[in-house]
Amino acid sequence: MARLLKNNEVFQEEYQVLGSEDVESTSGTVLVQAKHLDQHLQRLQQHDQPIGLFLDSDDELEAYEEQLSNFELIAINFPKFMDGRGYSLSKLLRDRYQFKGDIRAVGDVLVDQIFMMKRCGFSSYYLRDDQKAEDAIKALDTFTLRYQGSSDDPEPLYRKRA
Amino acid sequence: MIPMYKYDEYDQRIVDERVSQFRDQTLRYLAGEIAEDEFLPLRLQNGLYVQRFAPMLRVAIPYGLLSTHQVRRISEISRKYDKGYVHFTTRQNVQLNWPLLEQVPDILADLAEVEMHAVQTSGACIRNTTTDQFAGVARDEIVDPRPWCEIIRQWSTFHPEFAFLPRKFKIAVCGSEQDRAATMVHDIGVHAFRNEKGEVRFKILAGGGLGRTPMVASVIRESIEPENLLTYLDAILRVYNRYGRRDNKYKARIKILVKAMTPEVFSQKVEAEWEQIKESASLLPETEIQRVSQHFIDPEYQALNDHDLNDLALKAPAGFQSWLKQNVFPHKKPGYCAVTLTLKATGDAPGDVSAEQLDIIADLADQYSLGELRVSHEQNLIFADVEQSALIELWEKLSAIGLATANRGLLTDMICCPGGDFCALANARSIPLAEEIQRKFDDIDYLHDVGELDLNISGCMNACAHHHVGHIGILGVDRKGIEYYQIQVGGSASKDASLGKIIGPSFKREEVPSVLEKILSVYIDQRHEDELFVDTCQRIGITPFKERVYGQAA
Ligand code: HEM
């Protein structure tokens, strides 16, 4: 079980990451590692469970371009919160590949980075176990103004200044 | 009106919200809700880091500009929260050495009231952008770098994609013929110029840096238009964020990536990225360039004539002449000049100033320099708009507070890191060595005869004092627990930057001043007329220095 922050609410959700090993049965949300996508093609055909693509911070997003449209959920892993590659991946998904589905932060997901994740196009977050739900919700609105354009709002402040 | 960027309600709200954010984070940390290693990057990105003895707060002085109002606030803060002195750094920042963690949010709130902050002055993010301390007044200026620095400051502030880069990231901008901002040893160097039609363009360099693996930056793009500057920076940062090494912090700077890929391939990768993002809302509109530039239009200069400065010197008391020669810089407007106050008086740690001195400096800047103060990467302070007719008077007042040392650019105007007295990473102390050198070379006539010479002293290979690009660089090394100093000559931080060469085995501290004397004697013997130390070094190579210092046998 994990706590999922989505649409300003936190609720419990079960999820599972599929890697190189074959798994008989799954429950909850299934996230298939991009590196091992081929192995799980069959499961992707079944529609009884929500299935998402799981990207690691060092995955070369460009290699999976063709597959992206098959998913409504893409999870981006933060192995350590200091690993900032996930921010670029999310922005590329939104801005370059026009991904309209849910982009979810998984791994070392902490309250104090959620605002930046949101700016880069993330729309849901599996909070690390010790993070407080109410702090996380509050963090989504840390700043009311931003200088740069980004995936949440492409217009930089300089296009809005009176 | 001082030519400085003034916050509007948006800028103010952004720094105010930052203070609230950090106050909340500090409280949660003190309540045990944020782990030590998770609080670390949060406090670093607010300028707070812990050194050998105490926390230290590094406050940004964006591209080196301060109003006297801000100077007085810094002085006030140093009395209220600290020990009544501050330290100016080599990157146009100012540091408080003893603040209490609990009080840092209050300090940041006091700073925000005067449009200041400590945002991104530390941590693996885009740092305070630096430039020429003579921006806007230098005669050799082609493009005023200040509006571009401010535009870059706003773009880099809380850039959501680049808050957790592989390593720290420093940008410097130069808009003049001479590079006074050491752009060649920055992660990105931006050279503003004008094309044949007179339009502003930028040459972009990347991959410079010092530390353990010193490197001079490579040209990534010869020319980019103003409207594309920010998207081009975005492209460079994105390539670095995605592909810079994260497995080894000593290999994580962009210079390692540029070298590993080769500058050509790195540049192709950046170009490919930029092609995809250049047509976006992030294009910089002319209206914004105008809006920011408005803040930097010339103050109301009086119509004056240039004085005959030699004539002025003849009428002045002894001592004025050498100060005039060394510390007074020509100004683009007739009758004006820029004056450097070196923070390098013997006995004080380079870059340190007391609160009392700051208050007097603020009064003098109000009286003599239109209410503005600059800081330089050589850790000096500048009055940029002084009327030549007031020079003698100003010099007398500066002399009275010990800030008229006539050594700007000379051997004793050295750049020196905090070293073993304050820094846990040090191999050796640097401040006592700086002092011994200042004591040995206290004859101002000799110093003037030796002429322009950058001496840089770092206490370890992290190279905080940029010893690789000093004309003479000194590096502290540890030999079996004893402090030793390695000496190199021939480095340069100018546009044709070069790294110094080590002359041989290292020395004990007490030996260093006389070794320097030998090095200088080689120069004095061999120099051509008007040739600077660094040019002689580059012409004759290091062998003559080696021979004089270590004996012919070498
Ligand atoms: C006393 C506490 C300090 C510590 C522990 C410290 C630590 C470091 C370290 C580890 C680096 C290397 C980073 C790298 O190569 O990626 C570095 C670089 C640097 N530091 Fe410091 N530093 C201290 C104080 C200062 C001060 C007071 C200044 C300014 C006077 C300064 C200016 C610099 C600069 C300019 C660099 C960049 C050198 C480059 O281009 O690679 N540091 N510092």
Ligand code: SF4
């Ligand atoms: S050069 Fe080394 S000793 Fe000096 S301040 Fe930097 S880390 Fe400390």
